[in-house]
Amino acid sequence: MTLTPRAYSYFPGCTLATTAVDYDASGRAVAAALNLDLHEVPDWNCCGASFPLSAENVMSFIAPARVLIAAQHAGQDLATLCAVCFHVLKRSDSYLRKHPEAADRLNAFVTEGDYAARVKVRHLLGVLRDDVGWEAVRERVVAPLQGLRPAPYYGCLLLRPQAEMELDDPEAPSLLHDLLHALGADPVGFPRQAECCGSTLLVSAPEANQRLSAAVIDSARSAGAAIVITACPLCKFNLERAQEGRPQAEQLPVAYFTQAMAAAFGLPEHAGPAFRREVAA
Amino acid sequence: MKDSGCTTALVVGAGIGGITAALDIANSGFPVVLVEREPSIGGHMAQLSETFPTLDCSQCIMTPRTVEVGHHENIRLHTYSDIESVRREPSGSYVVRIRRRAAYVDWDKCTGCGVCQEKCPFKVVSLFERGIGPRKVIYTLSPQAVPNKPVIDAQQCRYLQSKWDMEAGRAPAVDKHGNPVTPKCGACAKLCPTGAIDWEQQDRVIEEQVGAIILATGYDLLPVQRLPEYGGGELRDVVDGLAFERLLAASGPTAGKVVRPSDGAVPKQVVFVQCSGSRDPERGVPYCSKICCLYVAKQAMLYKHRVPDGQATVFYIDVRAGGKGYEEFVTRAQEEHGVVYLRGKVSKIYSQDGRLIVKGADTLSHRAVEISADLVVLATAYVARASTAAVAAQFGVAVDENGFLAPGDEEMAPVESGVEAVFLAGAALGPKDIPETVAQASGAAAKVLSLFQQRVAAEAHVTA
Amino acid sequence: MRVVLNPEALHGAFIREIEAISEQNLLACNQCGRCSAGCPLVEEMDLLPNQIIRLAQLGLETVIDSQTPWMCASCLMCQSRCPKGVDLPRVMEAVRQIALRRGDSRVLAGRIDGSLLASAPQMAVIGALRRGEK
Numbered sequence: 001m002t003l004t005p006r007a008y009s010y011f012p013g014c015t016l017a018t019t020a021v022d023y024d025a026s027g028r029a030v031a032a033a034l035n036l037d038l039h040e041v042p043d044w045n046c047c048g049a050s051f052p053l054s055a056e057n058v059m060s061f062i063a064p065a066r067v068l069i070a071a072q073h074a075g076q077d078l079a080t081l082c083a084v085c086f087h088v089l090k091r092s093d094s095y096l097r098k099h100p101e102a103a104d105r106l107n108a109f110v111t112e113g114d115y116a117a118r119v120k121v122r123h124l125l126g127v128l129r130d131d132v133g134w135e136a137v138r139e140r141v142v143a144p145l146q147g148l149r150p151a152p153y154y155g156c157l158l159l160r161p162q163a164e165m166e167l168d169d170p171e172a173p174s175l176l177h178d179l180l181h182a183l184g185a186d187p188v189g190f191p192r193q194a195e196c197c198g199s200t201l202l203v204s205a206p207e208a209n210q211r212l213s214a215a216v217i218d219s220a221r222s223a224g225a226a227i228v229i230t231a232c233p234l235c236k237f238n239l240e241r242a243q244e245g246r247p248q249a250e251q252l253p254v255a256y257f258t259q260a261m262a263a264a265f266g267l268p269e270h271a272g273p274a275f276r277r278e279v280a281a
Numbered sequence: 282m283k284d285s286g287c288t289t290a291l292v293v294g295a296g297i298g299g300i301t302a303a304l305d306i307a308n309s310g311f312p313v314v315l316v317e318r319e320p321s322i323g324g325h326m327a328q329l330s331e332t333f334p335t336l337d338c339s340q341c342i343m344t345p346r347t348v349e350v351g352h353h354e355n356i357r358l359h360t361y362s363d364i365e366s367v368r369r370e371p372s373g374s375y376v377v378r379i380r381r382r383a384a385y386v387d388w389d390k391c392t393g394c395g396v397c398q399e400k401c402p403f404k405v406v407s408l409f410e411r412g413i414g415p416r417k418v419i420y421t422l423s424p425q426a427v428p429n430k431p432v433i434d435a436q437q438c439r440y441l442q443s444k445w446d447m448e449a450g451r452a453p454a455v456d457k458h459g460n461p462v463t464p465k466c467g468a469c470a471k472l473c474p475t476g477a478i479d480w481e482q483q484d485r486v487i488e489e490q491v492g493a494i495i496l497a498t499g500y501d502l503l504p505v506q507r508l509p510e511y512g513g514g515e516l517r518d519v520v521d522g523l524a525f526e527r528l529l530a531a532s533g534p535t536a537g538k539v540v541r542p543s544d545g546a547v548p549k550q551v552v553f554v555q556c557s558g559s560r561d562p563e564r565g566v567p568y569c570s571k572i573c574c575l576y577v578a579k580q581a582m583l584y585k586h587r588v589p590d591g592q593a594t595v596f597y598i599d600v601r602a603g604g605k606g607y608e609e610f611v612t613r614a615q616e617e618h619g620v621v622y623l624r625g626k627v628s629k630i631y632s633q634d635g636r637l638i639v640k641g642a643d644t645l646s647h648r649a650v651e652i653s654a655d656l657v658v659l660a661t662a663y664v665a666r667a668s669t670a671a672v673a674a675q676f677g678v679a680v681d682e683n684g685f686l687a688p689g690d691e692e693m694a695p696v697e698s699g700v701e702a703v704f705l706a707g708a709a710l711g712p713k714d715i716p717e718t719v720a721q722a723s724g725a726a727a728k729v730l731s732l733f734q735q736r737v738a739a740e741a742h743v744t745a
Numbered sequence: 746m747r748v749v750l751n752p753e754a755l756h757g758a759f760i761r762e763i764e765a766i767s768e769q770n771l772l773a774c775n776q777c778g779r780c781s782a783g784c785p786l787v788e789e790m791d792l793l794p795n796q797i798i799r800l801a802q803l804g805l806e807t808v809i810d811s812q813t814p815w816m817c818a819s820c821l822m823c824q825s826r827c828p829k830g831v832d833l834p835r836v837m838e839a840v841r842q843i844a845l846r847r848g849d850s851r852v853l854a855g856r857i858d859g860s861l862l863a864s865a866p867q868m869a870v871i872g873a874l875r876r877g878e879k
Contacts, residue, residue, distance in 0.1 A: 015866040049871035053819065053838035055768045060875075084868055160821040170825055171509035191631040191638070196785050196820035202865060203873035204852050205816060208789045212818070215785075222633070233866045510826065556777075561828035598777045628783025628826055642778035644795055649787040 003035035003136055008127065009071045009078045009119070010038035013085040014046045020082075020233035026258035026270035027081045027124060033140055033265050034132055038079060041070045047088045050200070058102050064092035065106050068121075069113045077120045079127055081258065083232035087157035087165065090121040094164045123158065125175050125231060125257065126167050134182040142266040144184025150260065151225030151252075152176030152187050153216065154194045155235045170194050176229060179257060183264040190223035192216045197238040213242030217252050227274065228254045287374045287492035288733040289314060290726075293364060293672065296324020297715060298497035298707025298722040300346050305726035307355035311733050314489045315350065316379055317360045318668075321426035322347050324499050325708075328409060330529035330537070332715055333579040334610040340425055340532060347427040357489070361432055365486060367675045373702070374492050383482045384432035385441065386419070390477035393429035395421075397469035397478070405437045407534075411524035413542060414534020419469050423532055433478075439465040444480060492736065493702040493729040496686060497722060498672055500708035503558040503565065503662040511557065511630045511659060517543040518637055519630060519657045521557075522576055529583050539587050541656050543635075548655030551584055552639045553577045553595040554627045558662035560598065566662045566683060571712035573660035574601045578614040580658060585618040593620045594652060596627050596641045604714065623650055630657055663712040676703050685711045696725040704728050754804035759843075763801050766839035767832065771802045774831045780823035789816045794823055798836050809844040813837075815851055815877070838876075845879045852877030 016024040031038050048063035067089060071078045080086040096103040097117045107114040128137060152173075159170040168175040173194060180187040197216055198209030217239055220228050230236050236254050243251045253274035262270035288311050292303045295317035303313045315322075326332075327347075329339035350356055365378040386397075397419045407416035409423070419433045435441045444464040446452035456462055470478035502521055505514040512519045518541050520528075531537040541548050555573050558565035574597065581593040600622070602608040614620040625642030632638070639652045665684030673680050678698045681687040686709045689699025698705050704725040707718040764771060774795070781793035790813040792800075800808035814837045823833045845851070852873050862870065 013868070014871075015868045019864075019866045046871065048875070049868040050819070050875050053835045054766045054842055055835075082868070084872075156818075156820040156822070160825045162825065169509065172513055191633065196818050196822070199818045199820065200869050200872040200876065201786075201816070201818050202869045203857055203861065204877055205789065206861075208786060208816060208818075211788070212785055234869050237864075237866050237869070556828075560775075560777075563828050563830045564826075565828070598775070625778030625782050626828065628779050628822075640782050642782035642793065642795070644776060644778040644781065644793070647793055647796060649781050649784065649793065 003132070003140075005035045005037060006127075006131055007037040007039065007076050008122070009074045009076045010040050011044055011047070011067055011071070011078055011080050011085060011089065012040065013080065013082045014049075015233045016082055020236070022270075022272055023081055023233055023256045023258060026256060026262045026267075026272065029267050029270045030258050030261040030265060031124070033267065034128075034136065036127065036132070039074060039076070041067060041074075041078070044070055047085045049084060049088070051088045051091045058105050061092055061096065061102070061106055062110060064088050065096065065110060065115045066112055068093055068096075068119050069110065069115050071119045072113065072116060075118070077122050077127075079122050079124055081124055081231070083123070083155060083158040084234060086121065086123045090166075091164050093117070093119065093121050123167060123231070125158075125179065128179060129175060134178055137179065137182040137261075141183055141264045143264055145180070145260065145264050146184050148185040148227070149188050149225055150180050150185050150227045150229045151190050151220035151223065152180060152193060153220065153228050153230045153235065153239070155230065155232050156194070156196045156199070158231055159194060176231070176257060180229065180260065183260055185260070188220070188223045188225045190219045190225065192219035195219075197235045199234060199238075202234070202238055202241075209238060210242050213238040217243055221252055225252065228252055229257050229260055230254060231257055287372065287736050288312075289489070289491045290729050290733075291316065291375070291377055291489065291491040291494045292497060293494065294318075294324070294497040294499055294707075294709070295322035295350070295358070295360070296497065296499045296707065296718075297326045297343060297346075298499070298709075298718045299324075299495070300343075300350055301719045301722035302495045302497060302706055302726040302729075303356055304346060304349060304353070305723050306729055307353050309730050311355065311730070313356045314377070314379075314491060315356055315358050316362050316364060317358070318363055319422060320361045320384070320420075320430075320432045321422050321428060322350060322358070322360060323422075323427070325523065326715065327423060327425075328411070328523055328530070329526045330531070330533070331579065331583060333575045334604070334606040336579070336583075338531075340423075344425055347425070351427040358428070359487060360428060362487075364672060364675055370490075374490055375494060375702070377489050377491060379487045379489060381485045381487060382432075383435070383484050384430075385435065385438075385479055385482045386431055386433060387477045387479045387482070388428065388430045390475045391430045392475055394474065396472050396474065398431055400468050400472050402466065402468060403437065403439065405434065410527050410534050411521065413520070413524050413527040425532070433469070440467045440470070441480065493704070493732050494676060495704045495706055495722075495725045495729060496673065496676065496678065496698070496709060497706045497725075498669055498686075498709040499666060500712070501664050501666045503664050505659060505661065507565070508557055508659065508661070510628065511554070511657075512632070516630065516632050516637065516657075517541075518548075518655065519659060521659050521661045522573065522580065525580050525658045529580065529587075537587070539584055539656075546655070547588060547591075549588065549591045550652065550654045551581075551591060551593050551656045551658065552637075552652055552654040553581055553593065553658045553660065554630075554639070554641075555595065555597040555660045556626055557659035559660075561662075566664060568683065568712070569601060570660070570663035571601065572663065572714050574599075575604070575607055575610065575714065577658070577660050578602075578611040578620070581620040582614045582618050585620065593618070594654075595620060595622045596625055596639070597622055598624065598626055604716070625650065663708075665709065669709055676700060678703060678705070683711075685709060696721055696728060702732060748803070748805060750803060757804050759806050760801065760804045762843060763836065763839045766842055767835040769832050769836055771798060771836070773829045774798050774802065774827075775829060777828060779826050779828065780833050783822050783826055785820060785822065786816045786818055794833060794837075797840060798831070798833060801836060801840065808840055809847065811840075814840045814844070819876075841876065845877075850877060850879040854878075
């Protein structure tokens with residue numbers, strides 16, 4: 001099956017540009033392998049890292065709105081990898097569409113252009129399922145992840161709230177499960193697969209963060225998983241950090257879904273150490 | 282009196298509501314056509330173990346009525362049947378076409394001996410048993426079924442499927458030696474002492490002329506599949522209220538022994554989750570299902586009777602116990618049987634090491650609460666049956682936004698549909714308990730009798 | 746303890762402020778407790794999530810002294826399961842904002858552990874500061 005070439009605007013976000021370059025690099029590599037052309041949004045800024053939950057201040061939408069404005073020119077769907085960026089951009093877009101008066105106020109002082117509700121915000125996982133299709137993903141696999149039992153970890157912000165994120169059912173998600181199946185693995189669902197890793201409590205309440213991430217890891221391990229697969233650099237950091245005190249043999253490696261894809265697509269340079277270690281084991 | 286058709290009643294649905302209405306009318310001397318979709322009558326009440334608040338055995342209080350229906354000279358009972366079409370005649374009476382589905386058993390020859398059911402080699406999922414136990418491919422719903430005659434589930438019957446495959450050319454009708462192939466199985470036909478198995482039986486359409494109609498088509502429960510955060514039906518030891526009734530019922534698949542569906546062990550920690558889908562405008566139904574607070578208290582007490590050293594815990598938001606004796610009933614569960622009531626809607630149920638972890642809360646003590654349970658009973662929302670809207674439409678009757686039958690005037694004429702000579706009763710109108718259903722059924726029957734009396738009087742006046 | 750609930754408190758400025766910031770009708774919450782049942786951070790909270798909205802419903806300003814909104818991770822589990830569609834994360838944010846207006850920052854850049862600052866994904870630092878700084 002020849003892969004139809006598809007083009008998307010791409011927003012890496014600040015974390016993927018710095019502390020999580022491996023996620024960015026593996027994402028670009030596997031996208032290219034699937035004939036997906038990712039055009040980085042020109043002159044982008046941080047999405048804001050948190051979706052404004054207070055309504056009264058339109059100013060807090062400036063950061064994500066600027067990204068959406070910058071993406072408007074290319075006229076393509078905007079794809080993201082970082083779950084939090086996806087959450088912030090998608091919900092901000094949704095908010096501004098529902099509140100045109102807020103969009104007007106915002107447009108009054110943003111000079112880069114006007115937000116015009118023209119961009120569809122997507123996550124690469126949604127692109128894989130809906131545009132590319134699992135069959136095409138399966139065909140691209142040269143080194144199936146046979147015998148591997150990964151725990152698909154969805155976290156919070158990728159899927160909730162379902163009505164706005166429009167990606168998958170947080171109560172019974174299958175997106176990562178289906179991807180991992182297509183890569184030849186045997187994914188293991190677990191009770192905490194869509195529970196919080198602790199998020200920014202890493203900074204403000206580190207002990208609580210530790211407890212939450214440790215609970216996610218323990219839940220995955222109890223279900224028989226050998227590795228945790230995620231779509232968020234903060235989840236990955238939290239889950240790895242929570243295991244730091246434990247003996248190496250007891251630690252569950254954590255990898256991005258793009259690294260799993262890279263391993264299966266025969267692109268070992270992007271599979272990451274966690275994946276190489278696990279597949280080799 | 283001559284049966285002009287204008288003083289014959291049609292009752293659609295033979296649960297306790299339909300049965301009550303049919304008996305009231307029949308006992309007043311008027312003919313009744315009683316139509317029921319299932320092979321036998323009794324509805325959901327036939328699945329119950331005991332009823333609240335009296336804890337009467339459900340079968341015991343219902344069987345006298347079902348038997349009376351089965352024998353009544355004024356009742357023409359059509360089970361395993363649906364309403365195919367309805368036509369209003371110029372005279373005002375209705376001509377109803379009833380389709381009686383092929384049962385592949387000749388009920389005139391069948392004596393109800395039960396050998397076929399006993400010897401049928403194949404067990405299949407039983408909707409009546411709600412996942413607790415199977416039934417055979419040829420089956421009656423219960424030992425006390427009225428009529429006590431079986432039907433064959435053609436979809437699952439190997440004889441019929443292989444016979445039809447051969448007839449349609451999908452399978453060879455002769456073997457490699459040229460001998461005719463007999464369809465598979467056929468055990469029931471071989472064993473039936475009266476030769477009642479009729480493989481060629483067809484659907485039968487019966488036409489009845491009636492002068493008044495009562496719709497009493499009953500209710501259903503929200504499927505557990507609609508509650509993914511409670512396992513979505515994948516957790517075997519998370520069951521709904523009717524399934525728990527089948528565990529409790531002496532005539533049920535476990536002979537009344539409360540056991541876990543997964544491994545047959547006796548549960549020592551049973552958690553009841555009220556409002557599973559009810560009072561949930563976001564993801565379930567917005568209304569209160571009314572009967573769950575009472576039946577959960579009942580089920581918790583019955584569980585404690587069977588497993589005295591077990592613990593029953595109920596998660597609730599409010600306890601709604603407005604009927605006669607209902608508050609006292611719930612209080613009994615709490616004070617005399619040690620059933621612990623925790624105020625908080627359960628957020629999630631998942632499986633861990635063979636047990637069920639229930640994450641709830643007790644707002645009264647300001648605690649989030651986690652319980653490791655053996656068995657969880659969900660008091661799932663009481664919903665309109667999927668077929669209610671279609672059946673209602675056949676008679677020109679409306680349904681409300683929740684799919685329940687809608688009277689023309691809910692407040693002052695709750696059993697009148699607004700369509701001439703069509704009346705409504707029971708669970709199909711919305712959540713209600715058995716006493717209310719029976720009362721409404723009698724109310725609808727009284728409306729019909731009043732109508733019929735007027736017609737009789739008018740006719741007498743004319744012929745006088 | 747006893748509170749005197751008078752109409753002024755029940756329709757007063759505090760409730761109006763919470764509702765304006767959160768854009769939520771507080772009285773839509775019937776205190777079913779599901780939010781608290783599913784919240785992953787209750788172990789660290791002094792008040793349950795449902796108590797936060799309860800105090801807000803009654804106009805009881807002591808709610809801003811609670812640790813609970815600061816222990817909230819905005820994971821949105823409560824909101825995704827609330828039968829009444831109440832957006833509790835937004836109510837939590839409203840309480841946080843009022844607390845910041847009336848008091849001190851909860852997170853200060855200068856007080857974040859240096860090694861954490863160096864290694865943590867900056868999205869965590871930015872997110873924490875946006876939420877906790879005055």
